[in-house]
Amino acid sequence: MKKVWFLVLFAALFVACSSDNGGGDNGSDNVDPAPVSFERGAMLENWADNIIIPSYESFTAELSALKAAFETFKTDSNEANLTALRASWLSAYKTWQHVSLFEIGPAETVGLRLNVNIYPVDAEKIDGFVQSGSYDLTLSSNRDAKGFPALDYLINGLGENDTAIVSKFSTTEKDGLISYIDVVLNDMETLITQVISQWKAGYRDTFVNNDGASSTASVDRFVNDFILYYEKYLRAGKMGIPLGVFSGEVLPRNVEAYYKADVSNELFLEGLAGVQNFFNGNHFQKASSGESLASYLEALNTLKGGEDLAELINGQLNAARTRVEALGSFRSEIENNAPPTNMLKAYDEVQRAVPLLKVDMVSAMNISIDFVDADGD
Amino acid sequence: MTLNKENCLTRAVEAAPLAVFRIFFGLMMLLGLLRFVAYGWVDKLYIQPKFFFSYYGFEWVKPLGSFTYFIFLLCAISSIMVVLGYRYRLASILFFLSFTYIELMDKTTYLNHYYFTSLLAFLMIFLPANAYYSIDALRNSENAFQKIPVWTVNSIKLLLGIVYVYAGLSKLNSDWLIEAMPLKIWLPSKFDIPLLGNMMHLDWTPYFFSWVGALYDLTIPFFLLNKRTRPYAFAAVVIFHLLTRVLFPIGMFPYIMIVSTLIFFDASFHHKLLKRLDKWFKVGIQRFDNSRVLVDKKTRRFSFKTAILALFFLIQLCLPFRYLAYPDELFWTEEGYRFSWRVMLIEKSGYAQFKVVDTESGKWFYVDNSDFLTTFQEKQMAFQPDFILEYAHFLKQNFEKDGHKKVAVYVDSYVSLNGRLSTPYIDSKIDLTQEKESFQHKNWILPFNDEITGL
Numbered sequence: 001m002k003k004v005w006f007l008v009l010f011a012a013l014f015v016a017c018s019s020d021n022g023g024g025d026n027g028s029d030n031v032d033p034a035p036v037s038f039e040r041g042a043m044l045e046n047w048a049d050n051i052i053i054p055s056y057e058s059f060t061a062e063l064s065a066l067k068a069a070f071e072t073f074k075t076d077s078n079e080a081n082l083t084a085l086r087a088s089w090l091s092a093y094k095t096w097q098h099v100s101l102f103e104i105g106p107a108e109t110v111g112l113r114l115n116v117n118i119y120p121v122d123a124e125k126i127d128g129f130v131q132s133g134s135y136d137l138t139l140s141s142n143r144d145a146k147g148f149p150a151l152d153y154l155i156n157g158l159g160e161n162d163t164a165i166v167s168k169f170s171t172t173e174k175d176g177l178i179s180y181i182d183v184v185l186n187d188m189e190t191l192i193t194q195v196i197s198q199w200k201a202g203y204r205d206t207f208v209n210n211d212g213a214s215s216t217a218s219v220d221r222f223v224n225d226f227i228l229y230y231e232k233y234l235r236a237g238k239m240g241i242p243l244g245v246f247s248g249e250v251l252p253r254n255v256e257a258y259y260k261a262d263v264s265n266e267l268f269l270e271g272l273a274g275v276q277n278f279f280n281g282n283h284f285q286k287a288s289s290g291e292s293l294a295s296y297l298e299a300l301n302t303l304k305g306g307e308d309l310a311e312l313i314n315g316q317l318n319a320a321r322t323r324v325e326a327l328g329s330f331r332s333e334i335e336n337n338a339p340p341t342n343m344l345k346a347y348d349e350v351q352r353a354v355p356l357l358k359v360d361m362v363s364a365m366n367i368s369i370d371f372v373d374a375d376g377d
Numbered sequence: 378m379t380l381n382k383e384n385c386l387t388r389a390v391e392a393a394p395l396a397v398f399r400i401f402f403g404l405m406m407l408l409g410l411l412r413f414v415a416y417g418w419v420d421k422l423y424i425q426p427k428f429f430f431s432y433y434g435f436e437w438v439k440p441l442g443s444f445t446y447f448i449f450l451l452c453a454i455s456s457i458m459v460v461l462g463y464r465y466r467l468a469s470i471l472f473f474l475s476f477t478y479i480e481l482m483d484k485t486t487y488l489n490h491y492y493f494t495s496l497l498a499f500l501m502i503f504l505p506a507n508a509y510y511s512i513d514a515l516r517n518s519e520n521a522f523q524k525i526p527v528w529t530v531n532s533i534k535l536l537l538g539i540v541y542v543y544a545g546l547s548k549l550n551s552d553w554l555i556e557a558m559p560l561k562i563w564l565p566s567k568f569d570i571p572l573l574g575n576m577m578h579l580d581w582t583p584y585f586f587s588w589v590g591a592l593y594d595l596t597i598p599f600f601l602l603n604k605r606t607r608p609y610a611f612a613a614v615v616i617f618h619l620l621t622r623v624l625f626p627i628g629m630f631p632y633i634m635i636v637s638t639l640i641f642f643d644a645s646f647h648h649k650l651l652k653r654l655d656k657w658f659k660v661g662i663q664r665f666d667n668s669r670v671l672v673d674k675k676t677r678r679f680s681f682k683t684a685i686l687a688l689f690f691l692i693q694l695c696l697p698f699r700y701l702a703y704p705d706e707l708f709w710t711e712e713g714y715r716f717s718w719r720v721m722l723i724e725k726s727g728y729a730q731f732k733v734v735d736t737e738s739g740k741w742f743y744v745d746n747s748d749f750l751t752t753f754q755e756k757q758m759a760f761q762p763d764f765i766l767e768y769a770h771f772l773k774q775n776f777e778k779d780g781h782k783k784v785a786v787y788v789d790s791y792v793s794l795n796g797r798l799s800t801p802y803i804d805s806k807i808d809l810t811q812e813k814e815s816f817q818h819k820n821w822i823l824p825f826n827d828e829i830t831g832l
Contacts, residue, residue, distance in 0.1 A: 038578075040568075212569040240743070248735070248742040300565065307798045355728040355791035359759075359799040363726045366566035368626075 038299035039291070040219050041211035046281050046290030047222070048204050052102050054284035055274075056196045059099045062092035063192060067185050074178055077169035079162045086155055090263060093148050097270035101229045101278060104222055105207060106198035110191050113233070114143055120253045121149035123157065130176040137187050146184050149257070154181055157259030215368035223293070223367045227357050230275055235354065238268045239347045242334055252334045264330035269321065272350075276317045279310075293361065300364050309360050316353040323349040385531055389524040389670045391644035392509035393651055396462070398533060399506035400654075401636040402497065403460030406472070409629040410453045419449055422486055426751050428771055429483040430764050433814050438481040445482075451475045459501075462511020466502070473498040484764075485757045489720050490630035493540060497637075500536060500689070503682055504529045509665050510651055522671040533640050535690065538598035543697050543718040545594030550831030552708070552723075553591065557583035558795040559724035563624070570623050593617055601641040614638045625721060703818050708794055709825035711761055712818060727760030727792040727802060731772055737782035744772060760792045762803065762819050769809035786810050800826055 069088035073081040096117065103113050122144040129135035129145060137146045154177065159165040169177060210218040236246065237256070242264075244250040255264040277284075281292025294310035301308060323346035327333055333343040361367075413419065423429075423440040431438065441448065452475035458468030477495045480486070505525050507513040514521035552558040560583035568574050576582050593613065600610035618631035639647075655662040673679050700713030707714060708723050731744040746755045749771070758764040769786040776784050785808040793799035800823075803809075807821040 038565075213566040236745070245743045246745055248740040306796060309798075312798075351730075354730075355799050359726050359728045359791050359793045363724055363793045364562065364796065366562050366724070 038296050039211075040213070040217075040296075041208060043281070043291040043293075043296060044208045044211055044218050046283075046292065047278075048199075048208055050283040050286075050288075050290055051278060051281070053196070053199055053204065055095070055098045055102070056192065056199065058284065059092070059095045060189075060192055060196060062088075062095045063185070063189055066092045067189065070181060070185060073169075077166055077174075079166050082155065082162055082166055086260075089148070089151055089155060090260070093257065093263075093267060094270045096148060097267055098274040098277075098284070100233065100271065101226065101274055103229070104218075104225050105203045106195040109198075110194055111140075112191055112195055114140075115191055116147040116188055117149065117256075118143045118147060119149040119152075119256055120258060121145065121153050123153050126150055126153060126180070130173060130180050133176055133179070135180075135183075137183055146187055150184050151181065152257050152259045154184075156257075156261075213366070213368070217368075219365075220368045223362065223365065226275075226278065226293075227354075227362070230357060231354055234268070234271045234275060235347070235350050238264065238271065239330065239343070239350060242330060243340060243343060243347055245344075245347065250334050250338075250340065252331055255330045255334065258331065261331050262329040265324055265327050268330070269324060272317065272321055272324070276314070276321075279313065279317070293365075297361065297364060309356070309364060313353060313356050313361065316349075316356055320346070320350040320353060384527070386526065386528040387673070388527040389672070390527045390530060391648070392505070392522055392525045392665075392671075393644050393647040394530055394640055394642070395504060395506045395525065395533075396509040396511065397647040397650055398637070398640050399462060399465075399501070399511070400460050401639065402501070402633075403456045403458075405629065405633050405636055406456040406476070406494070407453055407460065409633075410449060410456065412629065414446075414449060419445055421751075422753070423479075423482055426483070426754060428749050428754070428768070430485050430754065430758070430767055432481055432484050433763070433816070435481045438478060440482045448475050448478055452479065459506075462507035462513050465507035465511060465513050469498065469502045469506075473502055483754075485754045487715060488627070488630070489718060490627065490633060492716055493630075494633070496536060496693070497533070500532060500686075503686060504532065505671055508671055510655075510660070510662065514665060515660070518667070521665060521667055522669045523666050524668075524670040526671065526673055530640060532686065532690075533637070534598070534602070536693070537637055537640070539690075539693050540718050541594050541598050544720050545591055545596075546832050547697070547717065547719045547722060548587070548591035548594065550829050552795050552829050553587050554831070556795070557587045559722070560586050562724045562796055567624055573620075573623075590617075601638060604643070607641060611638060611641075621721075627721075705818075705822070706825040706827075706829055708829060709792075710819065710822050711763075723795055725760045725792060725794050726756065727790060728799070729759040729765055729788050729790040729803075731769065732787045732789065733772060733776050733781070734785045734787065735776075735781040735783070736785050740781075749775070759790065760802070762822050763814060765790065765803060766809055766812060766814055766819070773810045784810065794825075797827060 066085075066088040069081075069085045073085045100113050100117060107113070125142070125145045135142065135145075155165070158168045158177075168174075207218050210216070214220060240246055242251050242254040252258075256267050257263050279292060280289060280294045282289045294314070297310040297313075298308070301310075327343055327346055330343065333340045337343070423445045424442065429439060452472060455468045455471035455475060458464060459472055473495065476491075476498055480491045480495060505522065506529075507520065508522040508525055548554070564577045564583050564586065567577050570577070597610055597613065597617075600606040601614070603610075615635055618635050621627060622631040651662055697717035697719075700707045700717070703710060703712040708725070729746070731746070732741055733744055734741040746758075750758060750768070758768055765788060769788065772786050773784045787805055787807070788803050788809060789805045790802040791799040792802040802823060804821045804823055809821070812819070812821060
């Protein structure tokens with residue numbers, strides 16, 4: 001009898017110890033997916049196939065259009081073509097706001113967000129590069145001289161008005177400017193092509209099949225990224241930092257699209273729409289929708305009872321939108337009001353969604369933040 | 378068997394169970410340390426962070442930069458010495474000190490099982506665990522005893538019993554038993570575990586686990602004590618702890634508990650185990666069966682030791698009830714929560730945004746917590762008032778060093794407890810730099826808006 005216990009103990013220890021692999025494995029490989037009330041896999045599929053990949057495709061198309069507009073401007077640098085180029089730039093920049101959120105997998109590997117939209121842009125650095133003609137935009141130290149913010153400077157900030165800007169493209173600087181813009185656009189295109197081809201060449205399946213629950217599972221990782229985006233890039237980057245809420249002094253130069261001056265709030269609203277569409281599982285640019293964080297919360301709520309968190313979150317995001325819609329462009333709000341009270345109030349409204357996402361949603365879904373031993377106390 | 382002095386304390390029993398316990402305990406500790414280092418946690422938890430949360434009164438215990446590895450090495454070496462029973466007294470003291478030092482470095486990593494380990498290590502200093510099957514006993518036959526007083530084995534059983542029963546008592550509350558919280562939140566996310574995955578979303582599962590868990594904790598020590606129920610009880614121990622291992626990220630704890638409960642078995646079991654071990658090491662186990670009996674002499678040293686251990690157990694019995702001295706809900710304020718065997722009782726998470734005000738210039742700004750804290754630290758900080766207070770004081774220091782004058786720190790914080798919607802946690806009008814850490818109730822914690830009844 002005792003021998004048996006001895007064996008049981010060691011067998012148990014062996015089995016158990018060998019599964020102690022640091023949470024890297026989500027344990028779902030050879031077990032058929034259980035009939036759970038909510039399928040994380042279905043949500044991941046919806047994210048990948050109906051939201052992430054379509055938005056990348058749309059963004060790629062926008063970039064091509066932007067390049068085409070630049071080709072036209074290149075051959076005939078007049079004000080009308082500059083206006084058209086600018087419109088393409090803005091349109092692509094808006095689509096970018098729906099893509100920026102997905103910094104996971106291939107996008108994380110190439111650092112898409114870091115390479116495409118770091119602002120404030122370093123205008124002096126760009127001037128220097130354009131003059132010298134020698135630069136390497138793949139260096140991480142040059143991230144503030146490329147992407148949309150660099151284009152913002154180059155098509156909106158080179159002169160007082162359109163005549164002045166266009167005239168820059170007829171001086172000796174012309175070649176330098178043209179080739180710089182070419183390099184910037186090609187760099188963006190290369191990156192997004194890399195990202196989308198990797199999504200299609202296998203990452204999609206990796207992402208969807210990693211449907212377990214652990215700090216390395218797709219849902220856990222992506223929910224963390226999603227909240228990080230909302231908190232850091234949308235709330236802080238687009239509003240908080242220029243408002244000076246983290247520095248004590250307003251930093252108007254830190255608004256997104258500083259040189260365009262009148263679109264920063266539009267870009268924010270696109271970003272917010274991207275967040276909310278993703279939260280609700282709305283298919284990209286379609287009226288249909290699928291499994292999402294919202295439907296997941298609803299499924300959990302049927303078990304747990306209590307407040308409808310999905311509704312609360314949507315309500316808060318709507319309230320934030322209403323506040324921001326009532327604002328002028330962020331740059332004018334910050335430059336013309338001291339303190340910029342209305343924008344600070346709007347910021348507070350945006351902020352109010354953070355605890356709902358970061359505390360209530362994460363807690364309801366039991367999302368792991370990190371792999372360390374923790375016994376929930 | 379009656380509970381009298383001879384039966385519980387002085388009776389001479391085989392030393393083998395304690396020797397086996399020593400070996401397994403040391404091995405488990407060694408494994409745990411290796412695992413910790415292998416995951417890179419020394420670097421991640423004790424070297425990378427810029428700031429560490431201290432226990433009240435132990436602010437002087439800090440990581441030592443890369444020398445922190447040295448503490449881990451010391452701890453590992455002493456655990457090997459414990460396994461071998463080599464210079465056991467020194468080894469057990471070193472192990473206790475180094476392990477406890479590690480745990481005191483940052484309270485972010487507080488786990489009940491680390492605390493349990495420290496207590497056990499402390500207790501082991503006073504036990505003659507090297508009397509049998511140890512290098513000490515081989516080196517000097519004066520130190521070798523086949524029999525030891527029964528209290529030495531019983532003290533370990535008592536500590537284990539306290540852990541289980543108190544863990545069970547702490548489950549007797551309305552959230553656990555009536556709402557099946559927090560298991561109702563945790564279990565559905567474990568849909569991907571083998572075999573049991575597809576029962577995790579069923580309505581009754583969290584209730585079943587909650588009630589069985591409470592019942593298990595409250596009764597298992599008694600079933601382990603009784604010879605007839607022991608085999609079944611041990612099977613329950615193995616199943617229960619392996620289940621917790623599969624369900625929750627609690628590291629080595631399940632194994633430590635499984636191995637520890639072997640102490641309840643009869644000496645014949647431990648003899649067999651040692652014989653098997655001896656086949657590998659070929660020390661010659663019969664050399665230790667010398668019929669010598671260790672008898673406690675009534676010296677002053679022994680009285681001193683008795684007094685320490687009596688105090689130790691008295692503290693163990695009382696400490697978990699200290700929460701009764703505080704107003705408001707324990708789970709909310711966490712005043713008296715730690716060191717009380719409240720394991721896996723709450724799903725709590727929070728959000729804390731700190732506002733730094735330069736009271737001379739009137740300028741203010743929010744703090745990006747990730748500038749100072751790791752994700753794990755930020756998560757733990759956001760729902761524990763003592764963390765929030767300590768961090769606020771750190772922020773004051775940090776920003777005054779940066780040139781801000783007379784800094785005041787306010788926090789806007791939300792906490793969600795066991796599935797309740799998050800509500801404001803700390804009074805946002807209170808300048809936290811004016812508050813001091815103490816054992817007093819922190820009256821700047823906003824009241825809990827619900828009621829949890831029970832122990």
